Amino acid sequence: MNELISISEASRLLGVTIKTLKIWDNEGKLKAHRTLGGHRRYRLSDIEKLLEIENQNTERNVFIYCRVSTKKQQQSGNLERQKQRLIDYCNERQYNVVHIFI
Structure with a gap:
């Protein structure tokens, strides 16, 4: 089972703001899954994959x-x-x- 995490947890793990995550969702960079209440949830595996890509491709x-x-x-x-x-x-x-x- 692929664990879903809240937008605040995704924000903390990626080191970006919640606003940035919403922009990324709209741009398709990191798609969120919506709950019945409209809250964004992110797959932990997608977060981990993005972190690997970011660490490989960017100088910090x-x-x-x-x-x-x-x-x-x-x-x-x-x-x-x-x-x-x-x-x-x-x-x-x-x-x-x-x-x-x-």
């Missing part, structure tokens, strides 16, 4: 942009914490950080 290079609004925020360490959180996020998702803009 990213640029990080960090900023604070005031000198006080910078002095209290907000900028460094923000930078570290973004680096951790990229590392968890196996993105290659090309450059950090501060």
